[in-house]
Amino acid sequence: MTLLHKATILIVDDEPKNRSLLGAMLKPEGYRTITASSGEEALATVAENPPDLILLDVMMPGIDGYHVATQLKANSATRNLPIIMLSALDDRSSKLAGLSAGAEDFLTKPIDRAELWVRVRNLLRLKEYGDFLAEHNQLLKQAVRGQSEEIMERKRAEIQINRLNRLYAILSGINAAVVRIRNRQELFSETCRITVEHGHFKLAWIGSVDAQGELTPIAWSGFNEGYLDKITSYIKDNGTNSLLLVAQALQKKTPVVCNNFTANPKLTHWHIEALQRGYRSMGIFPLIEDDQPVGIFTLYASEQNFFDMEEIKLLTELTANISYALEYIKKEEKLNYLAYHDVLTGLPSRTLLHDRLIQALTNSHRHKDKLGVLFIDLDNFKNVNDSLGHHAGDMLLKQVAAMLSACMREGDTVARLGGDEFVVILDSMTSENDAWMVSQKILKFMTEPLTIEGHELLVTCSIGIALYPKDGEDAKTLLQSADGGRNNAQFCTSEMNAKALERLTLENSLRQAINRQEFLLHYQPRVNMVSGEITGMEALIRWQHPTQGLLYPTKFIPVAEESDLIVPLGEWVLRTACKQNKAWQLAGLKPICIAVNLSARQFKQQDLAEIIARILKETGLDPRYLELELTESMVMQHVEAAITTLTQIKAIGVKVSIDDFGIGYSSLNYLKHFPISFLKIDQSFVCDITTNRDDAIIAKIIISMAHDLGLKVIAEGVETEEQKSFLHLHCCDEMQGYFFSTPIPAEELEILLKEERCMPTTKPRLL
Numbered sequence: 001m002t003l004l005h006k007a008t009i010l011i012v013d014d015e016p017k018n019r020s021l022l023g024a025m026l027k028p029e030g031y032r033t034i035t036a037s038s039g040e041e042a043l044a045t046v047a048e049n050p051p052d053l054i055l056l057d058v059m060m061p062g063i064d065g066y067h068v069a070t071q072l073k074a075n076s077a078t079r080n081l082p083i084i085m086l087s088a089l090d091d092r093s094s095k096l097a098g099l100s101a102g103a104e105d106f107l108t109k110p111i112d113r114a115e116l117w118v119r120v121r122n123l124l125r126l127k128e129y130g131d132f133l134a135e136h137n138q139l140l141k142q143a144v145r146g147q148s149e150e151i152m153e154r155k156r157a158e159i160q161i162n163r164l165n166r167l168y169a170i171l172s173g174i175n176a177a178v179v180r181i182r183n184r185q186e187l188f189s190e191t192c193r194i195t196v197e198h199g200h201f202k203l204a205w206i207g208s209v210d211a212q213g214e215l216t217p218i219a220w221s222g223f224n225e226g227y228l229d230k231i232t233s234y235i236k237d238n239g240t241n242s243l244l245l246v247a248q249a250l251q252k253k254t255p256v257v258c259n260n261f262t263a264n265p266k267l268t269h270w271h272i273e274a275l276q277r278g279y280r281s282m283g284i285f286p287l288i289e290d291d292q293p294v295g296i297f298t299l300y301a302s303e304q305n306f307f308d309m310e311e312i313k314l315l316t317e318l319t320a321n322i323s324y325a326l327e328y329i330k331k332e333e334k335l336n337y338l339a340y341h342d343v344l345t346g347l348p349s350r351t352l353l354h355d356r357l358i359q360a361l362t363n364s365h366r367h368k369d370k371l372g373v374l375f376i377d378l379d380n381f382k383n384v385n386d387s388l389g390h391h392a393g394d395m396l397l398k399q400v401a402a403m404l405s406a407c408m409r410e411g412d413t414v415a416r417l418g419g420d421e422f423v424v425i426l427d428s429m430t431s432e433n434d435a436w437m438v439s440q441k442i443l444k445f446m447t448e449p450l451t452i453e454g455h456e457l458l459v460t461c462s463i464g465i466a467l468y469p470k471d472g473e474d475a476k477t478l479l480q481s482a483d484g485g486r487n488n489a490q491f492c493t494s495e496m497n498a499k500a501l502e503r504l505t506l507e508n509s510l511r512q513a514i515n516r517q518e519f520l521l522h523y524q525p526r527v528n529m530v531s532g533e534i535t536g537m538e539a540l541i542r543w544q545h546p547t548q549g550l551l552y553p554t555k556f557i558p559v560a561e562e563s564d565l566i567v568p569l570g571e572w573v574l575r576t577a578c579k580q581n582k583a584w585q586l587a588g589l590k591p592i593c594i595a596v597n598l599s600a601r602q603f604k605q606q607d608l609a610e611i612i613a614r615i616l617k618e619t620g621l622d623p624r625y626l627e628l629e630l631t632e633s634m635v636m637q638h639v640e641a642a643i644t645t646l647t648q649i650k651a652i653g654v655k656v657s658i659d660d661f662g663i664g665y666s667s668l669n670y671l672k673h674f675p676i677s678f679l680k681i682d683q684s685f686v687c688d689i690t691t692n693r694d695d696a697i698i699a700k701i702i703i704s705m706a707h708d709l710g711l712k713v714i715a716e717g718v719e720t721e722e723q724k725s726f727l728h729l730h731c732c733d734e735m736q737g738y739f740f741s742t743p744i745p746a747e748e749l750e751i752l753l754k755e756e757r758c759m760p761t762t763k764p765r766l767l
Helices: 017-029 039-048 065-075 092-100 113-145 151-182 183-198 227-238 242-251 263-278 307-340 350-366 381-388 392-409 432-445 476-483 494-516 555-562 566-585 608-619 634-636 639-650 683-687 692-706 721-729 747-756
Strands: 009-010 031-037 053-057 082-085 105-108 203-209 213-223 256-258 281-290 291-299 370-378 413-418 422-431 451-452 455-457 461-468 489-491 517-526 534-545 549-551 593-597 628-629 655-661 678-681 712-716 734-736
Touching: 009 039, 017 031, 017 113, 031 039, 039 053, 039 065, 039 494, 039 555, 053 065, 053 113, 053 494, 053 549, 065 092, 082 092, 082 113, 082 451, 092 105, 092 721, 105 113, 105 392, 113 151, 113 307, 151 183, 151 307, 183 203, 183 213, 183 291, 183 628, 213 227, 213 291, 227 263, 242 256, 242 263, 242 281, 242 291, 281 307, 291 307, 307 350, 350 370, 350 413, 350 422, 350 476, 370 381, 370 392, 370 432, 370 476, 392 413, 392 422, 392 432, 392 451, 432 461, 494 534, 494 555, 494 566, 517 566, 517 747, 534 555, 534 747, 555 566, 566 593, 566 608, 566 628, 566 747, 593 655, 608 639, 628 634, 634 639, 634 655, 639 655, 678 683, 678 692, 683 692, 683 712, 692 712, 692 721
Parallel strands: 009 031, 009 053, 053 082, 082 105, 461 489, 534 593, 593 628, 628 655, 655 678, 678 712, 712 734
Antiparallel strands: 203 213, 203 291, 256 281, 281 291, 370 422, 370 461, 413 422, 451 455, 517 534, 517 734, 534 549
16 A cells, blocks of 8 residues: 555645645645646646645635536546645535535635644545555456466455455544534444444444543444443442553553453453453544543454454544544634633623524514513622722622523523623513513522622612513614613513512512411312212412402412412411311311312422421321322423322322313323322313313313222312213212302301201203
8 A cells, every 4th residue: 555655745726825834734744745826727737647635725716626626526537536625714505515526525724734634644544545445356356357366365355355445434434424523422423333334343332531530431333232331330330440441541542452352351340241242352442632531432343353453553543533523623612612602701692692582582473472681780880890800890790690590490591791781581481570570589689798809799780671572573672672770670661660560569468468367268168979968178278468358369379489488378278278177177077178289389399298297297187188289280390209299298198189180281101100099170171061072072081091090080160060960970079169169268168067068969961
């Protein structure tokens, strides 16, 4: 094969300085260079004296680089001549145009010397293998035709050609991946796939090495069968250094090869595992970035002595190419990060904010969602810089940036415009109040003093709120609309400020109402569908507002849930309901179950089971007379955690029912795992159960499914004889609704219990 350092490289560029610079950059590698100043001269030079590789500028007068590449690739005599296109253009379309014209690679000016060397060496190596293959293929054809050729010689030639084909395919495939891919994980996965598919390896995997030197497999291809899981578990228990060959490769930063798995004492622990999977030899090649090992590329072959000198040389070159690609990706990521992020805080900068706002507006328009923009300006920030210095001001901005990020939902954007100005994009809001709630959360956080270089600072901010589409339908208008006062939050319209003020007033009154004990419970009985007897009751909260009168939950529960008030309010309901039920039992009334609704925040409490047990103990109520109602969306958000919590509640002896069933997204496969006793059919189905065929079918399916799972079914919102008759006919167990009783105060329910009032029972009739 031709020695690479004697290769001839044609440099084609209309600028003399560029030709001289490229020649000087290639000289230390020992290459012979010739030049051409135009596309026409390049074609003539190639026709007269073909080089081994061409460095081809794109933009030239006359015939440009694209047309030169196209003509050369269309000619069978020059088709295999490798071309690297050079351009000052770094956009994706220019690169694709060059590759489409037939170029094997693409470099952006100004050219990095180390990158140029790597790219040139790779393509020359490919050409070398290609030329060698073509020559040996021709020799093999002659040998097959010649009767005097020995069989063994033919076999030797076939083996050599197969081997070269394999190596050529690996080198070509991975070099193409290095040129094309700009994502670490994708590059690793593609490298493993190509190596296994074209290199005939049994398994290939790549592991990353963290700053502490610990190894984690992150990409693989081939016959694994749990082998990497065992390696991961072994590392977790014993550390990376316990893998002796891996540790050797990382420490010395050189390849380590084992050509006989069973004969190497350092692999004793892995003999059986390897042999079971057909691994007979192994090569470990470190990935180096900034002269430090950042990973390993590990290959397993199904035959012994697989890794000869040629194989190791090729794989070492490939690993060096991958390592170089990693450094390139790292530089590219850093440049992209700096282009789109604020250097001080790490938040998105003005450019990225604009892109995300346009994307959010597009999504909101498409899905008819609400969108909010908060413009946040720190009050008196200049005083911090003037009194404590700019370093203290920078530290303050970092802390504020971290605080703002902590206030947001996943998917929201917090950006820094510059100075002390920040912008928040609230995407996919459920209501306009969401923007107000976030602003209040930010203002609450800002009431906490920040410690900057030993100084306690109380920093306030102004928040302007703009809403899409009412305050603007484009990014510029929304940002201009969001403007605020001092240490407060304001919508840009008086109408929205009035609504926000009303909501804030309600929240303040709600906090006072808990202390003033302005809440009370009403109770709605549940009755047996067959006997008509009262079998239980649901406790429902009401607010006896001092000026607005009796308020129902729809008025104040959403406010309580958005603030931190729902948890103490929920505990009050639970304690009051248990206490009342115990009082009725002590009065000699028939013991029945009382149902209490749990909020999503209550259900997420880590000590929920302990709270329930404590309240039962305080009130003296037997756990079997308490039932907790949860919505299906609550238990389906985090299924495993929900099962754990429900199991703890069941262990206390408390029953659980799923409320509003049918309107959520429950998986019936999960439902059977929940330790529940009842399903409550949502009243939206019951309402039209006798007139809407779909609602009737859904109700029948829920009843049948629940009974198959050993659960009882309660229908809520029953208001007519026809609804009751339908549910009775289809074996619903219990019902509650205005047909029997509205929610009533405790003293009125006590009368019903004393009278043992029953619902009139009639034989169900077909509708």
